[in-house]
Amino acid sequence: MRRRLAREIAVQSLYQMEMNAVDGRTAVDTVMEEARHENEIEADVRELDAAESFTRELVNGVESRLSEIDRMLETYLTGWQVDRLSRVDLQILRLAAFELQYGKEAPPKVVVNEAIELAKHFGTEESGKFVNGVLGRMIREGGVRTEPSDKPDETTTNSEGPTP
Incomplete structure (x- = not known):
């Protein structure tokens, strides 16, 4: 589940980067904050924390290449x-x-x-x-x-x- 969540957040971050001309760090931070807010009842915060590292790896990798x-x-x-x-x-x-x-x-x-x-x-x-x-x-x-x-x-x- 953590990797699926990380991929979802990565897609949202990449979309936000393109549409709003923001850098990867800003986009990931914003989307992670929104995900935490939207999922606070449904998802375990530890799961979001674990997904964050993989999300950043994906977004930074796409952004750099x-x-x-x-x-x-x-x-x-x-x-x-x-x-x-x-x-x-x-x-x-x-x-x-x-x-x-x-x-x-x-x-x-x-x-x-x-x-x-x-x-x-x-x-x-x-x-x-x-x-x-x-x-x-x-x-x-x-x-x-x-x-x-x-x-x-x-x-x-x-x-x-x-x-x-």
């Missing part, structure tokens, strides 16, 4: 350009591309499943399928890290599953 990630995404977007994507779908794809290429925490299948769930939660009806298609193509065409992950991720498997 933004141009590189966008160039990588352009390669796998068929008939689309990065600047024409929905801002929500773009942040989800950026986050997943970062994890697929540079992350060591989760296997590609988990990253794709999590991205699909984020797209369904934050995006439109078609977002999950779109994100699945782009990330599936990235995996099929070798746009991900090649070394295996050494740590399992805490997640549930999506019944739809990623495109291999």
Whole structure:
């Protein structure tokens, strides 16, 4: 649950960074504060604290490699350009591309499943399928890290599953 929460907060932070032209630290602090306020009854504060470190790692990683990630995404977007994507779908794809290429925490299948769930939660009806298609193509065409992950991720498997 902590990693899913961290990814949700990371997507919200990346969105806020883009829409409000703020730096990653400010965005994460703001979204974390909002998450604490919104979830104070439902979520254990310790869970939010544990998610914060992973959230910062994700946001800082995407922020530091933004141009590189966008160039990588352009390669796998068929008939689309990065600047024409929905801002929500773009942040989800950026986050997943970062994890697929540079992350060591989760296997590609988990990253794709999590991205699909984020797209369904934050995006439109078609977002999950779109994100699945782009990330599936990235995996099929070798746009991900090649070394295996050494740590399992805490997640549930999506019944739809990623495109291999």
